[in-house]
Amino acid sequence: MIFVVGLSHRTAPLEVRERFSTASDVLPAVLARLASRRELDEVLFLSTCNRVEVFAAGGEHATQALREVLAEQGGVERADIMEAYLYEHAGDDAVRHIFRVAASLDSMVLGEPQILGQVKDAYEAAVAAGTLGSFLGRCVHRAFAVAKRVRTETALGEGNVSISSVAVDLARRIFVDLSSTTVLLIGAGEMAEAAAKGLGRGARAVRVCNRSFDRGAALARTFGGVAAPWEALSSELVIADVVVASTASPTFIVTRDMMRKAMKARRGRPLFFIDIAVPRNVEPSVHGIDNVYVYNIDDLEQQVAEGLKSRQEEVGRAEAMVAAELRDFQSWARGLHVQPTLVALRSRTRAVLLGELERSLTGRLKHLGEGDRAALTQMMESAANKLLHMPTTRLKARAGDPEGLDLARALEHLFDLEDAKAQAQADDAGRVTH
Amino acid sequence: MVFFSDALVLLAALCYLASSTAFVVYLAGLARPALGVATRLVAGGALLHAVHIVLASMVTRICPVRGLHFALSLVSVLACGAFLVARRRYRVDVVGAFVAPLALSFLLASWFVPSEPSKGIKNAVLPLHVAANLLGVALFTLAFAAAVAYLLQDSQLKKKRVAGLFQRLPPLEALDRAEHGFLLAGFPLLTLGILTGTLWAGHVEAGNARDIARSAFGYVSWLQFAAVLLLRAGWGWRGRRAAYGTITGFGFTLLVLVVYLVRDIGTGVSRTEHP
Incomplete structure (x- = not known):
């Protein structure tokens, strides 16, 4: 069974989350500690700024082991201190949770794309540490598939949900290449700095025009730009492509x-104003001039609200995809239950047939040459395959139903497969561990 | 052969129609892969259309540059071809949303025009005149498409509507550059067309009202495009003003084609009499 134990932005404040946060360089050690617990067959550790979760496949005491390792990781002496922040899911709920996390349905910013990359990083770390097997590994693979489906078939990731992403998106509707634009910051306050981060980092040049030249120069340095004197504002407007205005001026600048x-x-070159100042710095009628586009804070916030609303509208479709993929996974997982029975049946049949052949070849048929012996062995293999083809196909087809388990039990009883099945399970576990 | 040629027209029309639909689907933000499908459908439509022109001109033994039937057809094929070549350079794949319906309109228009060669096209300078004009019109069609897309994008930004049917239009800068590039390429061809047309008019003593109207619209469109290019170079008229100028110029160019259309249909030869 699959289990999840963890904490996220929904259950724990930042100061708690950061205690459990695990850097990528110590992740192999944490995974090794988890893998050393005999209650856990497979483990994956996900640590982002918004969540710390451990996914595991194991037996009934797996969640207790996960809690203990997490407490150790967070430096918490008493596990009950974490109770208020931790959540756990088991079985289908855990699988659904993994799918929802990868599809960004559980993210702080719904539909944000980074989480899928973070889950992939966690998967790769677990593979590198050898802590993933066929069951949890398959589950995480399905989570990637769900996330991809949600991203391509719904608009969950569409639209902009932050002021800076809206500003960048608008600039991309005007300019072909933002890396060839010149960004002018009018004002050098925190708002200018924050708003310019999205645009200024990728721009060809950043210029800062501020009443206090020194302060403007200090901000310009953070973007590798240049400061311009306040008196040169008119000429700066001729040079710039994107202008971020954020001064505290009570009148239009x-x-x-x-x-x-x-x-x-x-000469008609387009100019894009982002006026995030309150009161506004840019006279509204400037927007009416050809090739000039002025967006104020209300315009940008409205776009953010629309982006969030459109994403929220897609949640239902995305959840339906998660549910459909969960059903597929459940069907596959139930099929796993009959697999050891089938392996045992095949092994028993081959052993009987080849054993009888061997007895004959050392007795009455010992005069046969190498060619004839090989032909007889081939014939026995072929007979075993043909004999087992129908029961194998039918049992696999019923694997997802309760009746499939009854059939498997009947086979085990009729052919006395219990020992062979235990051997097959042990072999499979060995493959997972290595 | 005639049946095969007609089947090609039908298939090309279906491709253009499907492409237009796929472009709308993409523009509306419904499916991102629709853009690739739409572009391939334009290419497929143009290819089928070109094969039709070759076959039909062989059947009727008419050179494609003689007569309006093939000329209209050729304009849409050339426009599609120019679009497919230029779309990456200018990053204006979405302009196909306007080129595909225009190609379909031209194809259907040509279907109703007799495929006889135009009267008086005997002079050696005429093929050059028609070929230059056709290629010019094809490029102006693309400039027109880019100008329409520009105005739509500009209107969205001015109205502060970020979502909606045209949310995936290319940036204004790309559309403006593309429009200017197509005008720059088309203008010398139009100039050559006007010069050779003037030369030919001297030979045939054109005097009826339609010929005069056609010539007048031709000169006006040349002046209009010249003004758009000149104002842009000299006074920085770009963006919305240039887009309106380009659309107006294309309108005059279309009027020239309409006069041809009226004249050729006016000869009284119905479509069914032609292969």
Whole structure:
């Protein structure tokens, strides 16, 4: 059975999450500690800024083992301190949880794409540490498939849900290549810095025009840009492609007349204003000038709200995909229950047939040459395959039903397969561990 | 052969129609892979259309540059071809959303025009005149498509509507560059067409009202495109103003084709009399 124990932004505040957060360089040691617990057959450790979760396949005491290792990892002496923050899922609920996490349905920002990459990193770390087997490994693979389906078949990841991503998206509707644009920051406050991060980092040049030149120069340095004196604002408007305005000025700094003159000098080149100041820095009528686009904080926030709303509308479709994939996984997992029976049946049949053949070849048929012996062995293998083809096919077809388990039990009883089945399970466990 | 040729027209029309639909699906943000499908359908439609032109001109023994029937057909094939070549350079794949319906319109229009060679096309300069004009019109069709896309994107941004049917239009800068590039490429061809047309008019003593109207619309479209290019180079008229100028110029170019259409249909030869 699959289990999940963990904490996330839904259950634990940041100061708790950061205690359990695990850097990638110590992850192999944590995985090794988890793998050393005999209650756990397979493990995967996921640590992001919003969640720390351990996924495991194992027996009935697996969750207790997971809690103990997590407590140790978080430096918590008494496990009951964590109770308020930890959650756990088992069986189908755990599988559904993995699928929902990978599909970004459980993320703080619904539909954000980073989580899938983080789950993939956790998967690769577990593979490298040898702590994943065929069961949990398959489950995580299905989680990737669900996430891909949700991303491509729904609009869960569409739309922008932050001011900076809206600003970047709008700029991309105007300019072909943001890396060839010049970004002008009017004002050098925290808001200017935050808003310019999305645009300024990738721009060809960043210029800062601030009433206090020194402060502007300090901000410009963080973007590798240059500061311009406040008096040069008009000429800066001729150079810039994107302008982020965020001063505390009570009056408009960029007026329609100023922009009309600037646009003549710009020879019609488009200009995009992001006016995040309150009160506004750019006269609203500037938006009416050809090739000038002014978006204020309300416009940007409205786009964010629309982005969130459109993502929320897609949740139902995404959850339906998760449910469908969960059903497929359940069907496959139930099929696993009959696999040892089938392996045991095949092994028993081959052993009987080849044993009888061997007895004959050392007795009455000992005069046969190598060629004839090989032909007889081949014939026996072929007979075993043909004999077992129908029961194998029918049992696999019923593997997902309760009747399939009855059939498997009947086979085990009729052919006395209990020992052979235990051997097959032991072999399979050996393959998983290594 | 005639049946095969007609089947090709039908298939090409279906390709253009399916492509237009796929472009709308992409633009509406319903399915991202629709763009690749739409572009392939344009290419498929143009290929089938080109094969049809070759076959039909062989059957009727008419050179494709003689007569309006094939000329209209050729314009849409050339426009599609130019679009497929230029879409990556200008990053304006979505312009196909306007090219595909235009190609379909031209194809259907040609279907109703007799395939006889136009009267008086005996002069050696005429094939050059028609070929230059056809290629020019094909490029102006693309400039028109880019201009329409520009105005739609500009309108979305001015109205502050980020989502909606046209959310995946290319950036304004790309559309403006593409429009200018197509105009720059088409203008010398139109100039050559106007010059050779003027030369030919001197030979045939054209005098009826339709010929005069056609010539007038031709000169006006040349002046219009010249003005758009000149104002852009000299006074920085770009973006919305250039888009309106391009659309107006293309309108005059279409009027030239309409006058041809009226004249050729006016000869009284019905479509069914032609292979």
